[in-house]
Amino acid sequence: MKALYITNTLTRQKELFKPVNPGHVGMYVCGPTVYGDAHLGHARPGVTYDVLQKLFRHLGYKVRYVRNITDVGHLEHDADEGEDKIAKKARLEQLEPMEVVQTYTLRYHEAMRMLNVAPPSIEPRASGHIVEQIEAVKKILEAGYAYESNGSIYFDVQKYNADHKYGILSGRSLDDTLEGTRALDGQDDKRAPYDFAVWKKAEPQHIMRWPSPWGEGFPGWHLECSVMGEKYLGHEFDIHGGGMDLMFPHHECEIAQNVATRGTQGVHYWVHNNMITINGQKMGKSLGNFITLPELFSGNHPKLEQAYSPMTIRFFILQAHYRGTLDFSNEALQAAEKGLRRVMQAAKDLYTLAGAKAPQLAYGEYSDSVAPDSCPATNADVKKIWEGVYDALCDDMNTPIALSHIFDAVRIINTAKEKKLTLSKGDWDTLVQLFNDIVFGVFGLKDEGSESGKAMKTIDGLMQMVLEERAAAKAAKDWATSDKIRDALKALGISVKDGKDGAEWTLD
RNA sequence: GGUGCUUUGGCCGAGAGGUUAGGCACAGGUCUGCAAAACCUGCUAGAGCGGUUCAAUUCCGCUAGGCACCUCCA
Numbered sequence: 001m002k003a004l005y006i007t008n009t010l011t012r013q014k015e016l017f018k019p020v021n022p023g024h025v026g027m028y029v030c031g032p033t034v035y036g037d038a039h040l041g042h043a044r045p046g047v048t049y050d051v052l053q054k055l056f057r058h059l060g061y062k063v064r065y066v067r068n069i070t071d072v073g074h075l076e077h078d079a080d081e082g083e084d085k086i087a088k089k090a091r092l093e094q095l096e097p098m099e100v101v102q103t104y105t106l107r108y109h110e111a112m113r114m115l116n117v118a119p120p121s122i123e124p125r126a127s128g129h130i131v132e133q134i135e136a137v138k139k140i141l142e143a144g145y146a147y148e149s150n151g152s153i154y155f156d157v158q159k160y161n162a163d164h165k166y167g168i169l170s171g172r173s174l175d176d177t178l179e180g181t182r183a184l185d186g187q188d189d190k191r192a193p194y195d196f197a198v199w200k201k202a203e204p205q206h207i208m209r210w211p212s213p214w215g216e217g218f219p220g221w222h223l224e225c226s227v228m229g230e231k232y233l234g235h236e237f238d239i240h241g242g243g244m245d246l247m248f249p250h251h252e253c254e255i256a257q258n259v260a261t262r263g264t265q266g267v268h269y270w271v272h273n274n275m276i277t278i279n280g281q282k283m284g285k286s287l288g289n290f291i292t293l294p295e296l297f298s299g300n301h302p303k304l305e306q307a308y309s310p311m312t313i314r315f316f317i318l319q320a321h322y323r324g325t326l327d328f329s330n331e332a333l334q335a336a337e338k339g340l341r342r343v344m345q346a347a348k349d350l351y352t353l354a355g356a357k358a359p360q361l362a363y364g365e366y367s368d369s370v371a372p373d374s375c376p377a378t379n380a381d382v383k384k385i386w387e388g389v390y391d392a393l394c395d396d397m398n399t400p401i402a403l404s405h406i407f408d409a410v411r412i413i414n415t416a417k418e419k420k421l422t423l424s425k426g427d428w429d430t431l432v433q434l435f436n437d438i439v440f441g442v443f444g445l446k447d448e449g450s451e452s453g454k455a456m457k458t459i460d461g462l463m464q465m466v467l468e469e470r471a472a473a474k475a476a477k478d479w480a481t482s483d484k485i486r487d488a489l490k491a492l493g494i495s496v497k498d499g500k501d502g503a504e505w506t507l508d
Numbered sequence: 509g510g511u512g513c514u515u516u517g518g519c520c521g522a523g524a525g526g527u528u529a530g531g532c533a534c535a536g537g538u539c540u541g542c543a544a545a546a547c548c549u550g551c552u553a554g555a556g557c558g559g560u561u562c563a564a565u566u567c568c569g570c571u572a573g574g575c576a577c578c579u580c581c582a
Contacts, residue, residue: 029582030582031582033580033581039582042582045582085580170511170577170578171512172511172578173510173511176510176511177511178510221580242582243581243582244513244577245576245577245581246581246582247577249577249578250581273582274576274582275582276582277575280574281574282576285580285581319520319530320520320522324522325513325514325576326520329519331519331532332519332520332521333520335531336520336531338531338532338533339530339531395523398522398523400521400522400523401522401523401530403530403531404529406530407530411546414545414546415547418539418547482542483541483542486543486544495545497543497546498540498542498543498544498545499546500539500540504545
């Protein structure tokens with residue numbers, strides 16, 4: 001099994017990945033709060049951790065991937081009038097909160113499906129784990145790290161900090177935290193500004209509420225991930241992922257809660273993806289500069305010059321390292337679109353030239369192909385590509401470098417197609433394996449142009465007829481007719497390219 | 509104000525103390541009835557000022573700009 005190195009935010013260093021249980025990976029990722037459509041920013045962790053779990057599987061691990069749905073909590077203000085984001089939206093639209101949750105959960109699933117982000121092994125909801133969260137609050141109280149105040153329970157950060165250290169993940173001291181804390185209204189219930197709620201009393205107008213030993217209320221913002229992570233992955237598990245913006249306070253609080261409830265930090269590797277920016281600024285709800293995924297897919301947004309397909313978005317994300325920011329622009333997405341098209345065309349040619357079949361995996365299905373320890377090919381260039389791809393992926397999941405090697409493979413395939421290069425059977429097999437396992441497997445790309453289905457088969461048959469007519473015209477040097485056919489097809493969105501062995505066609 | 513990150517060629521984006529990132533765009537060429545595609549070649553950058561070093565875009569310091577978190581946020 002190949003060794004994988006991954007950057008652990010806890011140490012800020014690339015560390016050799018060592019699983020808690022040999023051969024198994026437990027992975028928890030913070031999912032969305034379902035009160036609106038997912039935007040481009042949400043696509044990043046979706047794709048990033050999808051690739052990571054697929055990489056783990058390809059390296060031979062069994063993976064349990066937990067990604068939650070936040071459908072409760074998350075106060076809009078850290079204040080007494082604190083109204084659940086979901087509850088607020090529900091009131092505006094005169095809907096049941098769970099109706100909003102259901103709508104946007106389904107829409108989120110659909111967006112992820114289009115991005116070919118596999119469904120997680122378990123997708124727990126905060127609202128389905130109220131009992132467990134109440135138990136966790138009790139444990140924190142018993143441990144002496146929380147206090148009750150006016151029906152709410154707050155985590156006593158100062159007390160915790162005295163026994164353990166608060167701020168180990170974000171690298172800030174309690175003083176730093178205090179320094180930046182602004183005077184917010186309605187913090188009277190708290191002993192200190194940096195204390196955070198683990199259980200919040202529900203005001204009369206608050207819709208989402210559950211009975212508890214401390215009255216009616218709802219769980220605090222950070223509790224669900226601690227509780228559900230432990231429930232499904234155990235006291236200690238391997239990977240916890242999420243956006244960098246969640247590092248503080250969300251993940252910091254999670255660690256504190258974990259220590260308070262189970263006596264251990266619980267997570268071995270904290271992995272954080274960076275943000276997607278627009279004009280150099282973070283794309284986010286509060287800034288109002290976000291573009292939702294349905295808008296991207298349809299092109300229906302003033303900032304968009306055109307629609308971008310889900311795979312273009314996926315490729316765009318893959319072309320940057322997950323820990324760096326990635327700037328949105330029409331130019332960048334158009335570049336990604338063309339780059340992707342080039343890879344997909346080469347893939348098609350590869351399967352034809354190698355006499356192999358493209359992988360046919362249903363959505364959410366995984367290949368059981370495991371990466372061999374050494375390259376099976378003999379051709380020096382192919383070998384270099386193969387090794388480059390795996391070295392890059394095992395070095396903190398460096399997808400841009402891995403992709404650059406894939407482009408080298410594209411060049412080799414194209415050269416071979418022009419019969420300027422001859423490859424051995426073993427070399428072809430290696431390239432096929434690389435595309436199967438990495439391009440389609442780990443990267444999770446798919447060819448959007450070749451939708452199979454009855455209609456497509458009909459079109460294909462039709463096109464063969466049309467192209468035969470055109471070939472006949474060409475043979476008779478009737479350029480007017482052959483060009484007329486090509487122009488007419490172009491107008492319909494079908495490109496015809498004349499090759500050495502006859503014409504090819506593609507849908508634009 | 510506190511903490512941390514960042515500044516790369518026309519654009520997006522990597523790695524590495526000395527050796528080609530890659531993609532897109534652009535220019536020239538090959539092929540082709542033409543076109544497209546493909547292939548070849550070119551474009552060789554790293555905010556500014558200092559320092560370390562035989563050698564720095566890569567390490568260190570300062571200056572300037574940008575960003576993120578500190579409040580819900582992927």
